[in-house]
Amino acid sequence: MSKRYGSTVALDAAGVAVAAGSTHALVGRNGAGKSTLVSLLTGLQAPDAGVVFFAGAPAPALSDREGWRERVACVYQKSTIIPTLTVAENLFLNRQGRFISWRRLRDRAWDLLGEWSVDVDPQTLADDLTVEQRQLVEIARALSFGARFVILDEPTAQLDGAAIARLFDRIRALQEQGVTFLFISHHLQEVYEICDTVTVFRDARHILTAPVAELAKDDLVDAMTGEAARLVTAHREPRATGEIVLRFSDDAIAFTVRAGEIVGLAGSAGSGKLAVAESIVGLQRGGTVEVCGHTPKPGSVPAALAAGVGLVPQDRHREGVVPLLSVAENITMTVPDRLGPAGLMDPRRRERVARSLVDDLNVKTSGLDAPVSDLSGGNQQKVVFGRALASDPRVLVLIAPTAGVDVRSKETLLEAVDRAAARGTGVLVVSDELDDLRGCDRVIVLFRGAIVQEFDSGWRDNELVSAMEGIGG
Numbered sequence: 001m002s003k004r005y006g007s008t009v010a011l012d013a014a015g016v017a018v019a020a021g022s023t024h025a026l027v028g029r030n031g032a033g034k035s036t037l038v039s040l041l042t043g044l045q046a047p048d049a050g051v052v053f054f055a056g057a058p059a060p061a062l063s064d065r066e067g068w069r070e071r072v073a074c075v076y077q078k079s080t081i082i083p084t085l086t087v088a089e090n091l092f093l094n095r096q097g098r099f100i101s102w103r104r105l106r107d108r109a110w111d112l113l114g115e116w117s118v119d120v121d122p123q124t125l126a127d128d129l130t131v132e133q134r135q136l137v138e139i140a141r142a143l144s145f146g147a148r149f150v151i152l153d154e155p156t157a158q159l160d161g162a163a164i165a166r167l168f169d170r171i172r173a174l175q176e177q178g179v180t181f182l183f184i185s186h187h188l189q190e191v192y193e194i195c196d197t198v199t200v201f202r203d204a205r206h207i208l209t210a211p212v213a214e215l216a217k218d219d220l221v222d223a224m225t226g227e228a229a230r231l232v233t234a235h236r237e238p239r240a241t242g243e244i245v246l247r248f249s250d251d252a253i254a255f256t257v258r259a260g261e262i263v264g265l266a267g268s269a270g271s272g273k274l275a276v277a278e279s280i281v282g283l284q285r286g287g288t289v290e291v292c293g294h295t296p297k298p299g300s301v302p303a304a305l306a307a308g309v310g311l312v313p314q315d316r317h318r319e320g321v322v323p324l325l326s327v328a329e330n331i332t333m334t335v336p337d338r339l340g341p342a343g344l345m346d347p348r349r350r351e352r353v354a355r356s357l358v359d360d361l362n363v364k365t366s367g368l369d370a371p372v373s374d375l376s377g378g379n380q381q382k383v384v385f386g387r388a389l390a391s392d393p394r395v396l397v398l399i400a401p402t403a404g405v406d407v408r409s410k411e412t413l414l415e416a417v418d419r420a421a422a423r424g425t426g427v428l429v430v431s432d433e434l435d436d437l438r439g440c441d442r443v444i445v446l447f448r449g450a451i452v453q454e455f456d457s458g459w460r461d462n463e464l465v466s467a468m469e470g471i472g473g
Helices: 034-041 065-069 087-091 102-115 131-144 161-176 188-194 217-225 273-280 301-307 316-320 327-331 347-360 377-390 407-422 461-468
Strands: 003-005 008-011 023-027 073-075 149-153 180-184 197-202 205-211 244-249 254-258 262-266 288-291 309-312 395-399 426-430 442-447 450-456
Touching (some): 008 034, 023 034, 023 188, 034 149, 073 131, 087 131, 102 131, 131 161, 161 180, 161 188, 180 188, 188 217, 197 217, 205 217, 217 461, 244 426, 254 262, 262 407, 262 461, 288 301, 301 309, 309 377, 316 377, 327 347, 327 377, 347 377, 377 395, 395 407, 407 426, 450 461
Parallel strands (some): 023 180, 023 197, 073 149, 149 180, 262 426, 262 442, 395 426
Antiparallel strands (some): 003 008, 197 205, 442 450
């Protein structure tokens, strides 16, 4: 199938054929086209070209939601279970009829959960379920519509090792009962544990489909990343660095960042990299954080800011910009002490500070007073960058810093990172995007909450991706 969104090619004549009763893996780096394919396979969108077939028959019309539910279901990484309802209510939501018999509802839930060997009390509030239990309830709900083809989207991202083993046991048992799975995962070693066949997408195209048992792990990584032998960046002399400005440690992770050094913290979903970053900037508690020899109050953003930490958060829409405020108000939000004496704001001083940052980052705006919501996504991200840099931080933490921006904006932002390091700021780039990590002096790779490898500059795509996916080293 093919699918475009404006000028963006999301799928380019790419597809997958899943054999009944199998567990078929779909893998690829971010932007490969996996999510677009899922939206087409579940009837959320129509392809621009191509057709979806189930058991040899064309898929129903998009308007026939019942027809789609009878053929396919997707268990997403983000649960669709409603936490304030019971398990039974979630299982039969919108299917109880005009009048509800609570006893009959519970009895039907017991029968359904028993049929698929899901050991959960249907009277339990969904909010009290574990992540593992929620997934099994969602699978049971999907099967109750009659679907025997289930898409699992990153099902292990929030599970520990024991829960993953139990989930895989359930998948195997369901396969024996005639259920077919499309398994989407960033953890390639799981593909070899649970899947029969694997399909690789890259750059919106189908690259290969092969039996897992016949595909070497290195060949799988090569298919995901492109040229096996391509160097990401030529080895260069390390930057001149100074004293340690950031030290983080917990049970399984410990690292430092020096002044003038750019360190990458990489890992796929569930690796723990986001928890580390948010602990450093005070968005959550975890581990021990030292900034320039001082320990800020755990779980306190103001304390982290006061200690000299600047942050570019993961989601600029939810955590970055304040849409109704102006460009100037957004970009100077963290430095009120520089805008006037005794807590008063001098508009001219704010304009001076904002203008310097806007010019430095080449923010395209009609004016400093324009609402930040009027800016393009790339320029909004530049404003978030500017705010992080406004306080002249000793440590700069960048979480997925170039996500969702155009190529030119990405170049501008990464150049700003280099300039910050040249001024003596220690930079931590937290990302699974290879382009974000290319300029790092070293990259620390996490997998399931622990450091598995560390790379100096000069790493190859397949080396880094293998480590991130859990099959390196």
